[in-house]
Amino acid sequence: PSANTTELIAGGEAIAAKMTELTGYTIEVTVPTNYAALIEAMGSGNAQIGWLPTVPYIVAYEKGYATVGLVTLRSGADHYAFEFIVHQARVDDGTFTSFYDAATSANTADAATALAQFADKRPCYTDPLSSSGYLVPAGYLATSGISTKAGAWVQGHPTVVKSVYLSPKGEICDFGTVYVDARTAVTTDFPDVNDQVAIAFVSDPIIPNDTVSFVAGLDPTIRQNLVDALVEIASTDEGLQLLKDGGYSIGGLASVDDSFYDEYRVYLESIHFDINSYK
Incomplete structure (x- = not known):
């Protein structure tokens, strides 16, 4: 996200409050020191929702820690060049x-x-x-x-x-x-x-946008309710402003599954990318 920690916490808490209103779930906001720390937090069960860019998501998925639920949209597009x-x-x-x-x-x-x-x-x-x-x-x-x-x-x-x-x-x-x-x-x-x-x-737009990912093993009903809440938030101007204040200048969210990243993986494999190199 394009904001400092203080802004992220304040903006994140506003997003969390709206999600609580829509789902009834209590959402606690934390800002890890880096994406590697967020991956490990999801792996240990200390984080259930993570806004992960593509590479950290791939690493989290391959480790069995997370699965993607949503991808961010910018100008209606879910990939960039x-x-x-x-x-x-x-x-x-x-x-x-x-x-x-x-x-x-x-x-x-x-x-x-x-x-x-x-x-x-x-x-x-x-x-x-x-x-x-x-x-x-x-x-x-x-x-x-x-x-x-x-x-x-x-x-x-x-x-x-x-x-x-x-x-x-x-x-x-x-x-x-x-x-x-x-x-x-x-x-x-x-x-x-x-x-x-x-x-x-x-290039053609072949790089996937950032994700909203969920901890592996999360109850499917809870997961779907969280996805639905975020999609609803991102469907209004007020909600998009909440997301922007939280560090995410996006135009919407779209549901995807892991196959969305198959083409991206081809490029990683071609250069022998090692997920253990992500630190």
Whole structure:
């Protein structure tokens, strides 16, 4: 969520109060130090409901701790895309080609054609547990048969953009992978970033949004009542404001089951992701 701990607790308690009103259940709000702690809390039975991003959810599911109930919606969509970026100087000198037309917001070539240029090049990635900053882009390349050099871990999407910006000759890396459009995050430091950093290709929306997950073994009736309450909250402007105040700027919630993540798992498997690496 995009809020600090104090805001999360205050906002979470307002959401909990509404859920209590709708279900009659007593809901206690806690904010773990990180998602790994939330996973373990669900595993030990100390947490029954968890707002988990995709990777922590996959880890919790594979450990047998949790199952998904809902996925967040943004602009009506339950998946989002990522993009490959390169320095404009590398486009100008013929090293790379931009296969993305900003005027039409569309790619001008298929993935196989666009991705081939990244073979044996060095990527900038955010961190090993970021969906759009590493896991899915790396899996996307791997499933397309593209082998790159070892990545530079630079931490954070804005830092990936800055690293590409500062690599007109590939000094830090040759290309980067970020959410769409991460360049907007660095315009204060680099006002000409849109001129210096080019979008080479944008994926289809293939990364699932965050989840609302429930502890494994939760009574099915209780689980369904909680799902129904959250869906009802997210169906009104007042409820969406409650969720926003709790750190979740979303447009709704939709019911899903674990098969929703099958395609995502293909990308994780292609890069040999180990759930035990999540800490």
